[in-house]
Amino acid sequence: MTQSIAWLQDEIADRMLQKLDIVKLDVKDVLVLPDFLGLHTLFLAKRFPGVRFHSAPESEISGFARWQFRVRRWWNSRCRAGAFISMSDFEKTGRIDLPDHSVDLVFSTLLIQDLPDPKYFLRECWRVLKEGGLLSFSYLGPDTGKELQVAGLAKQLAIEPLASPWDMHDMGDALLGERFSDPVMDMEFLHLEYVADELLITDAIALKLVSSLGHRTPKVADLPKKLTLEVIYGHAWALGKHLAKPQDHIAYIDPKQIQRKTTIDSD
Template identity: 30%
Template sequence: MSTESGKRDKAAIRRAFDAAAETYDAAAVLQHEVGRRMLDRLDFIRLQPQRILDIGAGTGHATAALRKRYRKANVVAFDLSTAMLAHSRRHGSWLRPVPAVCGDAEALPFADRSVDLIFSSATFQWCADLDRLFEECQRVLRPDGLLMFSTFGPDTLKELRESWSDADGYRHVNRFVDMHDIGDALVSARFADPVMDMEYFNMTYASAGDLMRDLKAIGAQTVTGGRVPGLTGRARLQRMVDAYDRYRDSDGRLPATWEIVYGHAWATDRMPQRRDEQTGAVTVSLDAFRSSLKGGD
């Protein structure tokens, strides 16, 4: 399942998050709260992982919490941004440095069946192809390993999206994938017992400019799209600001809706596969194939 985020330039996303590494934590109030709520959900799951992969680790808050919760586990911080990972390493010590790996979640540089828990908070919306993403998660998870994640749903930043549309008729804010479609993608990737739910958060701002500055501070300005040729930037921006004003509440604040989608599912004993982007050919691990033959005897 390709998402509209597939139209984004991964290099541009990496640059945006590299640039936001110093400002992220001060502005990422919502992201940190979502991460805490995800960690709380682990209280209800019986799992003693030996190796944990934190996809989209960012500045490392969840990575540090996972290391504290599972003290005997090897927790790896994984992110597209090297600057973010530099911050995540600061949560370690000379006795327990934080292993950090830079890369793309749609092509995980980890061995088949090598991870017990994949944890990912507010990251999967940056991935272009959910099917490929979940195939990769299935591949690196051991059988009965857990995938737990959160991402953004279609109502996220709906006020900003509609205000930009009113301003110039163009779509400047990405559309996010519906919870039910995400669940279908998990089933397609042969995850077992997927559980999906969602909740809304409403942030308020004094001005549309404050919202835009917060998005830039967390590296998410790419959700507002690129420059539209032939239109004057300042005039277009003012029209958006004027359109956003219709949402102002009785306290004089402007709302920004965030739809948070939560999901978790269990890996199966499906043979790990790799798909070639250019040819579409599927490669099956020989060790996994041999293992499956032994299991069938």
């Protein structure tokens, strides 16, 4: 997602934070994936005093801006150093470069729709979350950019389907399948209106609904004046992590989790 749509990241992150207001959670370590230059970390720091940020900066942040980014995250963490994760490495491997059971909260804004396999992402979140930790996320649903799906436009623009066009029911099922507990899903439609075709195309490229056209802005007949965004929100808990994943309807547990009760003869 490019800088031209940074305002949308901030807006969606703000709405996610409002939904966290009613959640009771003691957070010491939070992973922000992806992390971007916005106000969300200030709000998270106020919501969870003393939190330490583990950050995956957007790939577009580089050079001096990246150094400034690190300083801000360190300062927001009250001078407690958290891990910095390479977003480009994550995009290549799908692995979150953090130890097992290392964070209390994973906060992910507008990422899942760009992942080829969201289930693997959910497994990684499950792995890095501590027992009782929370995954909070937002992503774009399948009705996003539906105005561009007209046959005539598809011939004039390089329309790109979402990598993972999951609706909220798909995500709810996947969360349960990956052992998350008590998933809560929500959805809303946002409508972006445009006065110029160039602005709509720029945002469509930033949202990865249209392939990059380089420096060329095509003249497209009957281009719509608005874009619909289906924004899906959700959160789910990592509970019962000591239990193994059931196989063939049989649940297995680690023998180390079995405690032996002993009795002492009083005679």
